[in-house]
Amino acid sequence: MGKYILKRCGYIVLVFMIVSFLMFSLYNLIPSDPARAELEPMRQSFKNPAEYEARYQALREEMGLNDPLVVRYLRWMGLWTDTDGKSFNGLLEGNFGYSNYYKRNVIDVIVDPMSNTIFINIFSTIAALGITIPLGIFCAVRKNGKFDQTTQVVTMLGYSIPVYIIALVFMFIFCIVFRIFPVMGIKTAGATYASGWDEFVDKLYHITLPVIVMTFGSLGGMTRYVRSAMIESLSMDYIRTARAKGLREKVVIYSHAWRNALLPIITSILGWFLSIFSGSVVIENTFGLSGMGRLYWIGLNNNDFELVLAIQMFYSIVSLVGALLIDISYGLVDPRVRVDK
Amino acid sequence: MASKKKGFFLFRWIKRMFLGNHNEVVDLLQEEQMQTPFKTMAKKFLKKKTVIFALTVFVLIFAFVLIGPYYWKLDLSEQDSTLTNLPPGYNMMAVPKEMKGNAVDIAPGGTFGFGIDGNGKIHSWGTTRITEKIDVADIPEEVLNAKITKIAAGFDHMVALGDDGQLYVWGNTRLQQGNFTSDMKKDQKDGWNIIQLEASTQFSAIVTDEGNLYLWGNKNQNDINVTKKYQGKIAKVALTANHYVSLMKDGTVVYTGSKGKGNPLASVPKALKGKTVVDIAATSSAVAALTDNGEVYVWGTTVRGEGEVPEFSVPVKGIYGGRYHFTALLEDNSVVSWGNNKYGQTNVPEKLLQGEEEIASVYVGNHQNYAITTDGDVHTWGLKGFLLGTDDLGRDMLTRIVNGGQVTMTVGAISVVIATVIGVLLGGLAGYFGGKVDLLIMRISEIVGGLPFIPFAMILSAVIGSRLDANQKMYLIMVVLGVLSWTGTCRLVRAQILAQREMEYVTAAKAMGIKEKVIVFRHILPNVFSLLLVSMTLDFATCMLTESTLSYLGFGIPLPQPTWGNLLDGANNSVVIQQYWWRWVFPAAIFGLCTVCINMIGDGLRDAVDPKSNER
Numbered sequence: 001m002g003k004y005i006l007k008r009c010g011y012i013v014l015v016f017m018i019v020s021f022l023m024f025s026l027y028n029l030i031p032s033d034p035a036r037a038e039l040e041p042m043r044q045s046f047k048n049p050a051e052y053e054a055r056y057q058a059l060r061e062e063m064g065l066n067d068p069l070v071v072r073y074l075r076w077m078g079l080w081t082d083t084d085g086k087s088f089n090g091l092l093e094g095n096f097g098y099s100n101y102y103k104r105n106v107i108d109v110i111v112d113p114m115s116n117t118i119f120i121n122i123f124s125t126i127a128a129l130g131i132t133i134p135l136g137i138f139c140a141v142r143k144n145g146k147f148d149q150t151t152q153v154v155t156m157l158g159y160s161i162p163v164y165i166i167a168l169v170f171m172f173i174f175c176i177v178f179r180i181f182p183v184m185g186i187k188t189a190g191a192t193y194a195s196g197w198d199e200f201v202d203k204l205y206h207i208t209l210p211v212i213v214m215t216f217g218s219l220g221g222m223t224r225y226v227r228s229a230m231i232e233s234l235s236m237d238y239i240r241t242a243r244a245k246g247l248r249e250k251v252v253i254y255s256h257a258w259r260n261a262l263l264p265i266i267t268s269i270l271g272w273f274l275s276i277f278s279g280s281v282v283i284e285n286t287f288g289l290s291g292m293g294r295l296y297w298i299g300l301n302n303n304d305f306e307l308v309l310a311i312q313m314f315y316s317i318v319s320l321v322g323a324l325l326i327d328i329s330y331g332l333v334d335p336r337v338r339v340d341k
Numbered sequence: 342m343a344s345k346k347k348g349f350f351l352f353r354w355i356k357r358m359f360l361g362n363h364n365e366v367v368d369l370l371q372e373e374q375m376q377t378p379f380k381t382m383a384k385k386f387l388k389k390k391t392v393i394f395a396l397t398v399f400v401l402i403f404a405f406v407l408i409g410p411y412y413w414k415l416d417l418s419e420q421d422s423t424l425t426n427l428p429p430g431y432n433m434m435a436v437p438k439e440m441k442g443n444a445v446d447i448a449p450g451g452t453f454g455f456g457i458d459g460n461g462k463i464h465s466w467g468t469t470r471i472t473e474k475i476d477v478a479d480i481p482e483e484v485l486n487a488k489i490t491k492i493a494a495g496f497d498h499m500v501a502l503g504d505d506g507q508l509y510v511w512g513n514t515r516l517q518q519g520n521f522t523s524d525m526k527k528d529q530k531d532g533w534n535i536i537q538l539e540a541s542t543q544f545s546a547i548v549t550d551e552g553n554l555y556l557w558g559n560k561n562q563n564d565i566n567v568t569k570k571y572q573g574k575i576a577k578v579a580l581t582a583n584h585y586v587s588l589m590k591d592g593t594v595v596y597t598g599s600k601g602k603g604n605p606l607a608s609v610p611k612a613l614k615g616k617t618v619v620d621i622a623a624t625s626s627a628v629a630a631l632t633d634n635g636e637v638y639v640w641g642t643t644v645r646g647e648g649e650v651p652e653f654s655v656p657v658k659g660i661y662g663g664r665y666h667f668t669a670l671l672e673d674n675s676v677v678s679w680g681n682n683k684y685g686q687t688n689v690p691e692k693l694l695q696g697e698e699e700i701a702s703v704y705v706g707n708h709q710n711y712a713i714t715t716d717g718d719v720h721t722w723g724l725k726g727f728l729l730g731t732d733d734l735g736r737d738m739l740t741r742i743v744n745g746g747q748v749t750m751t752v753g754a755i756s757v758v759i760a761t762v763i764g765v766l767l768g769g770l771a772g773y774f775g776g777k778v779d780l781l782i783m784r785i786s787e788i789v790g791g792l793p794f795i796p797f798a799m800i801l802s803a804v805i806g807s808r809l810d811a812n813q814k815m816y817l818i819m820v821v822l823g824v825l826s827w828t829g830t831c832r833l834v835r836a837q838i839l840a841q842r843e844m845e846y847v848t849a850a851k852a853m854g855i856k857e858k859v860i861v862f863r864h865i866l867p868n869v870f871s872l873l874l875v876s877m878t879l880d881f882a883t884c885m886l887t888e889s890t891l892s893y894l895g896f897g898i899p900l901p902q903p904t905w906g907n908l909l910d911g912a913n914n915s916v917v918i919q920q921y922w923w924r925w926v927f928p929a930a931i932f933g934l935c936t937v938c939i940n941m942i943g944d945g946l947r948d949a950v951d952p953k954s955n956e957r
Binding site: 161293 | 944
């Protein structure tokens, strides 16, 4: 097992390097010149064009813009010495770059939205898992019943209709017809809180509708998946044996069938786990929540590429580590699957 | 449901008692009849009613968006500030019954109409709610109590004249539409007799029988000054969108305002010199003059065909101007319209064109025309309204939905084809070569499939698309979607090839000495095709969803080119959701319906192709 994890970690590093290099070179396709951008406002202070040009070239050298792409990439990663030739100062040293739009270091910009996103996603993950798994099991046990057929139709709607349309419909129902939730934002504008608890409650109140929409959007695929996995395992011979032994139906379903249905479900949780990160781009934009997805959107819209690149790296790492975790949990859930071969 | 009950159970019992059971299979061969796998699939597929329903709806939507754009042509530069955010409906020329045969004056506005009947009562019809707060149908109490003789409609305000010479203004009055000038107040005290009342974009005008012209309203945007020397000589005024032109008592036409320098409206045609003008009319940017011998001259900005005056067989009696078109009443009572015909403004009814009706008066609004006959009938032609309303730039939602559907479906279809080609090729190679090639391809597909889709597509669209025009960006989106979504197909094809390799027919083919390459692409792939079809159908829905999501976020196909995604761009605020519901309900509904139908078809196909999945 340890060897396997080590091998996978090596694989992650390799893939991360490839992906990050591709992304970095993609960004270098954009015609931009930070040296000129920095020098342009001071143009008047130079006596003649030649002096300006000399200063410009010096600045380019100083910023390392004349180096080849690979060197610049390695420098950005923190594997090559910085322009002063001595220290390392890159991604691996914790320097995620400087956000041109926010005029702050990326690491400082990211902290707040990141906590918001995790806050929202924890709730929606718990809600979605808490609803879909019992629902899927119930539908599988009562296959082709009235309830099952209704659920099939509703879940079909859930995964066919884009999440922003679901969001608009829910906004209409909850914010305009019933006026229960606010339309936008993550906190009451201009509010000052008496205590941390009040702040927490206010935040909770604002994210309730996004969480509901997010949960509803992810219900469809997951419920169907749980249902089909359960049906598959309920049709196995060992279920018949268990029933023949006279075990209680509860034990048959939850102990014998459910455990065996878990494996394919875990596979699909991977895709779903990631879609919550990317899906939040849509939800956060629609509801105006300041999360990672919104930050990413703002960064892209304002050509703040160092910020975008950092978030993109975050997404890549999440997906790669997620894949590793799923593979490891395979072995834990199902001893038949030998992951360390 | 093979044992479908027929008739009342007693009858069935009796029938079976005497006649025997006919439900049994008579002929063994009949049941055992051979069918091609394709036939079996088709039969199974068509058995489900829901699938048939979904297929019908999808085919209808598909035909609608495929043929629709030829009928509802898209004009990307289209926008009209007078037609923004109109609700669905065809009520813009719905003259109330009480008005018929009893009309004194009609004031046609941009999207609404006001009329006075013989009893001095005001009626209104059409879309009178201009913005969230302004509704010109909220007529003030004092106006309802007064006896109104004349009424005029501006862009978002109304002006009415009482029989005592009192002027009333309501609607939008925040831009000084209701602030009368000091001259007017003074002259009104002395007593005046108003012969003409006009209103336009945020300003209004009156002409008195003494030949005085008074203008008031928004000074910043409009030319509402009158050059002193012309006062007392003016017979009639014609208002364009922001300017005006006057007809003098001596039969000449003069631009009497202060912004005449370089203004095409001020360059009155030389041909009019020496001729006596009896009537003038104005569109938003052009003026027409009618001479006493029945000739019509048009000048100003005439880019929308206002200048293409038709040949008249008889002299013209009167001319009237809309926003982009003119209407003329001829001596023989026939009516002719010319200019822009986007909303059918110039499609004069056949009866009026032939002069079969006795016309008493003609009123022309922005895009609407009203002709009142002497026996009280009201004939209308022009813009009735919009079936699905308009958006915030005054564009017809129906046109945009139809054209947006075409774009969304094209993009979805082409990206699925790209994804399938890549997937089949790589999957086939992986399954065929195995070993290192397989390992490499599967690793690549894992990486591509593992990356979060939407952010990655956004980044590609933003970085590569920054230098592309709208059309190139559409191709870019197709390629990006195709290149990012081939992994599922690739895995499917590979797994199927690995599974099919163990089949007897492949062993047989191998035994006959057929090459491995031929076996994979000629023997195995056709067997995978049905499964491929299922995955293509489901992918089609997914690609459409992704495209629309990207467009919704602003990283897909850029505005003004509509797609089902970017039609909903900007719909996520409470004002739009509540007040302008038609702007999001219709695109959302048709798109939702379409994707649900495609997914239902895909599920039905899968059930038909893979009988095992039926049990699930």
